[in-house]
Amino acid sequence: MKERLRNLIAQLGVPRVIIIGFVLALFVIAYSTKLPIGPLFSASLVRVGMNGVLVLAMVPTISAGVGLNFGLPVGVLCGLVGALISMQMDFKGFMGFIMAILFSLPLAVLAGWGYAALLNKVKGQEMMVGTYLGFSSVAGMCIFWLLAPFDNPELVWAIGGQGLRYTLTLDNHFGKVLNRLFQVSFGGLEIPLGLLGFFGLMCLLVHLFFSTKMGLAVKAAGANPRFAQASGIDPDRTRTVGVVLSTVLGAIGIVVYAQSYGFIQLYMAPLMMAFPAVAAILIGGANLQRATIGHVILGTFLFQTLLTTALPVTSRVIQGDISEVARLIISNGMILYALTRGDGRETA
Amino acid sequence: MQPGNCLYVGGIRDTVAHVLEMRGINKSFFGTTVLKDVDLAVDAGEIHALVGENGAGKSTLMNILFGMPVIHNTGGYEGQILVDGEQVEIPSPGVAMQLGIGMVHQEFMLMPGFTVTENIKLNREISRPNLLSRIISDKLELLDVSQMGKDSRQALDKLGVDIDHWLPVAGLPVGYMQFVEIAREIDKSQVKALVFDEPTAVLTESEAELFLGAVQRLSEAGLAILFISHRLAEVVAVAHRITVLRDGEVVGRLSQNGVKVERIAEMMVGRQIKRPALPPRTSEPSDDDIILETKNLEVQMPGERLKGLNLAVRRGEILGLGGLAGHGKVAVANGIMGLYPASGSVRIEGRELPLNDPAAALQSRLAFVSEDRRGTGLLLDESIEDNIAFTSMQSQNRFLKGSVPWQGLRVRDGEAIRKQALKTIEELDIRCTGPEQPVRRLSGGNQQKVCLARALTLSPRILFASEPTRGIDVGAKSLVLDLLVKFNRELGMTVVLTSSELAELRMICDRIAIIYQGRLVGILTPDDSDVEFGLMMAGGRVSEVGVG
Known part of the structure; x- marks a missing residue:
């Protein structure tokens, strides 16, 4: 028994054991302070589906040897533009959601390709360059939001008629369409099957991709570029594929996020979008060289559950809100931990 | 005296x-x-x-x-x-x-931006005390530049070199840098x-x-x-x-x-080489049937530059590439396979091979077992079976299933891979717990066999094996050599074996080409005398040996 426990801890890694312990402790406190567990858990599930695809976007870049995709806002911006086009053209409901994704795809492929070309020029500093590319493109797009030729009155400022609003409601478009899809109630639990199903489908597609010839080439070139080269693979090309795929997932991810949230936020809102996703996959057990779908699911679940339960529980126990502080400590601490861990690459 | x-x-x-x-x-x-x-x-x-x-x-x-x-x-x-x-x-x-006891290194340990004198006196500077240094610390003493110059001049004169000791080292010819290095040693009184x-x-x-x-x-x-x-x-x-x-x-x-x-x-x-009797062939390779020919092949491989190689490989032979480390023998295979920048011409069965293109080399059915086994040769964290199948999958579209218009999206065929892995594991006698074992956990000899298995799976016309016995134990060494002979005799594979160990070249090769300072000095047969081998590896030529 002791042996088995030790094995389990070794397999999960100490940080995960601590976080799982912390999440369990929160639920125990919630139960003992008579907080309703059901709604708490349901909210966690919604947040898993809401954030999952954004976390999944980390897998292709890590596998391709580019590291964590701190430039996720590049994909997010493409997704936002896609969503805006869909709204401008007044697609409603589920159709609006599908069209938002379809409009954003070509943009994401193009932007991802450019992003990859940049990263191929700065090998070894991809994450630093990615972070600042993300920041600067968010800032640059602020100008676009002001000048873009959208004229649907729902989107633009009421006064003046030009420039997109800060926050746009999706109520008349595709707000909550996935959340409501196949939502089932089960013993006090609300389970958003459609939302989770969509996340599952994306995971499955990424998993399938990594068992294709191309996917295996991406993975091999990420693990050992010299080896890949000797097998006739151009590592620059596989890195490009990884980055494009990640950017596309970032675009899809934000559309899913937005429909679940019910609003689209523009201007500086996407600035920090990468950090919770990075933190989640690291909590799930990924490192800079290796990430699996399993890491994505476990990480998203732990991270989001932590966030949703921490607020009500802590406000019960102590006066005041420390959930935001806890979120920042955990997410940034986790990133710091992962980046400083002695996981240097064996082959440069 | x-x-x-x-x-x-x-x-x-x-x-x-x-x-x-x-x-x-x-x-x-x-x-x-x-x-x-x-x-x-x-x-x-x-x-x-x-x-x-x-x-x-x-x-x-x-x-x-x-x-x-x-x-x-x-x-x-x-x-x-x-x-x-x-x-x-x-x-x-x-x-x-x-x-x-002083040492003059092979690599120069000099500061390029410093002058000759500064380099000679580095960390042994002569200094004069002054007011501040007496009060605070002797770290503040001033340099006695003229004395340093005189000392350096003396050391350089002892060597009989006429270089200005106030020049920066950066622009000096390599030979002079060596003198500066020596001057530094002899200046230590x-x-x-x-x-x-x-x-x-x-x-x-x-x-x-x-x-x-x-x-x-x-x-x-x-x-x-x-x-x-x-x-x-x-x-x-x-x-x-x-x-x-x-x-x-x-x-x-x-x-x-x-x-x-x-x-x-x-x-x-x-050493007395016991050349075992190798299995006979039906027809002996000859110069009439050349499978690969290089003309003026240059390869920019750091530490192993090849500076213009003209070499013809006969179909069906085992050709050895010998020579001392650093003279470029390893660069031959690496250059032809496109892993290091190469120029010149390589013809395979008369057809020009595009250089600097590993995919093209593989498509021409060349296979390479790298001297850098753990770096270039293997995906250490992947399984034996994936290591064996990977290159064939990528370059020949084998071990894939499903019909989609684009090969890149066809899916890995686990069943076919398993079958091939089990077959080669048995053929090459790879000692492992099973085809799913990560290669990192195998011994050096078995890792090398996985590399050979991958090359074999490509069913190549020409197999380049670079230092295949380096860092593996004696028993495994002879197994690896036996395998190369087996590939050659039973499958008709032409083998180009690069090795620092002359003994193993002489054991299995038909001919041995000696590379010296990036060029071919001559081709010997395994039965040639030790003198000839020794001389050639040191750059000398024996008159009766023709250069191929």
């Missing part, structure tokens, strides 16, 4: 104190003996040459002399070191320096003995001549000089005595009188 030749014969030790003496040195790394009872003595005013093949134990001996950490970290050594007849302990390079590790390897011929003149001048001034070199001609020209190492043992001590280069070469190589 001229060192006497009669004092130093065989293992007899004389009673005169040598400047530097090593007695009965034994050293083993992890159970492998690399030095066996080595004696070496150098007198004042003597140039003593130490020669031997790669891996003969020269560097290990020098590492012991300089107390390098690598020696202590691997269990130390047995034997004694004496300086001026007194036994000493040398636990670190700093101590060796204090005892007056207490230096008694100097060790040169392959000092002429990076020099041009005229620079080497100048350099050897300087070395002679130093020895005339009374320094004891230990000279390590592969260039046998220069060894014979300048050395007073020569010690030959082979496989960690002293196999010969020669004096300058009447030494022939051939004699040294024979001693260096000399």
Whole structure:
């Protein structure tokens, strides 16, 4: 028994054991302070589906040897533009959601390709360059939001008629369409099957991709570029594929996020979008060289559950809100931990 | 003072104190003996040459002399070191320096932006006290630049080199950098003995001549000089005595009188090679049927540059590529496979092979077993089966299933991969727990077999095997060589085997091409004499050998 426990801890890694312990402790406190567990858990599930695809976007870049995709806002911006086009053209409901994704795809492929070309020029500093590319493109797009030729009155400022609003409601478009899809109630639990199903489908597609010839080439070139080269693979090309795929997932991810949230936020809102996703996959057990779908699911679940339960529980126990502080400590601490861990690459 | 030749014969030790003496040195790394009872003595005013093949134990001996950490970290050594007849302990390079033993390195350790003088006096600057330094700290003393210049000039004059000692090192020709390095050593006033590790390897011929003149001048001034070199001609020209190492043992001590280069070469190589009877072929390979031909092939591989190779490989033969480390033999396969920038021309069965394109090389059904097994050869964290199938999948679209318009999206066919893996694991006798075992956990020999299995799976026309036996144990070595012979005889694969071990080349190859300084010097048969091999590897040509 002791042996088995030790094995389990070794397999999960100490940080995960601590976080799982912390999440369990929160639920125990919630139960003992008579907080309703059901709604708490349901909210966690919604947040898993809401954030999952954004976390999944980390897998292709890590596998391709580019590291964590701190430039996720590049994909997010493409997704936002896609969503805006869909709204401008007044697609409603589920159709609006599908069209938002379809409009954003070509943009994401193009932007991802450019992003990859940049990263191929700065090998070894991809994450630093990615972070600042993300920041600067968010800032640059602020100008676009002001000048873009959208004229649907729902989107633009009421006064003046030009420039997109800060926050746009999706109520008349595709707000909550996935959340409501196949939502089932089960013993006090609300389970958003459609939302989770969509996340599952994306995971499955990424998993399938990594068992294709191309996917295996991406993975091999990420693990050992010299080896890949000797097998006739151009590592620059596989890195490009990884980055494009990640950017596309970032675009899809934000559309899913937005429909679940019910609003689209523009201007500086996407600035920090990468950090919770990075933190989640690291909590799930990924490192800079290796990430699996399993890491994505476990990480998203732990991270989001932590966030949703921490607020009500802590406000019960102590006066005041420390959930935001806890979120920042955990997410940034986790990133710091992962980046400083002695996981240097064996082959440069 | 001229060192006497009669004092130093065989293992007899004389009673005169040598400047530097090593007695009965034994050293083993992890159970492998690399030095066996080595004696070496150098007198004042003597140039003593130490020669031997790669891996003969020269560097290990020098590492012991300089107390390098690598020696202590691997269990130390047995034997004694004496300086001026007194036994000493040398636990670190700093101590060796204090005892007056200097070393001139193969790679230059100079500051490019500093002047010649600054480099010579680096960390040994001459300084004068001043008011501030007396009050605060002697770190604030001013440099006595003119005295430093004078000292440097003196050291350079001793070498007989006419360079301005105020020039920055950066722009100097390579040969002069070597002189600066030496000047730094001889400027240390207490230096008694100097060790040169392959000092002429990076020099041009005229620079080497100048350099050897300087070395002679130093020895005339009374320094004891230990000279390590592969260039046998220069060894014979300048050395007073020569010690030959082979496989960690002293196999010969020669004096300058009447030494022939051939004699040294024979001693260096000399092992009795038992060439096993190899299976016969139906038809012998010949020059009428050339499968691969290189014309003026140049490869920019760091440390192994190839500078224009013309070589023809016969269909169905096992061709050996031999030569000393750093002369470019390893670059041949790496260049043809497109792993390092190459130029020139490579023709396969008369068709031009696009260079710098690994995919094209694989498509032409060439396969490569890299000398860099853990770096280029394997995906260490992946399974044996995936390692075996990967290259075939990527370059030949095998082991894929599903019909989609684009090959890139076809899915890995686990069943076919498993089948191939099980088959090759059995054929090559890979010792493992199963095809899913990660290759990182295999022994070196079995990892090498996985590399061979991947090459075999490509069913190549030509197989390049680079140092396939490096770092694997003796039993596995012969297995790997047997496999190469088997591929050659049973599957008709043409094999190009690159190896630093002449013995294994002579065991299985039909012909052995020797590469020296990036060029082909000649092609030998395995039955040619040790002298010829030794000479060729040192750049000499034997007149009756044709150059292919």
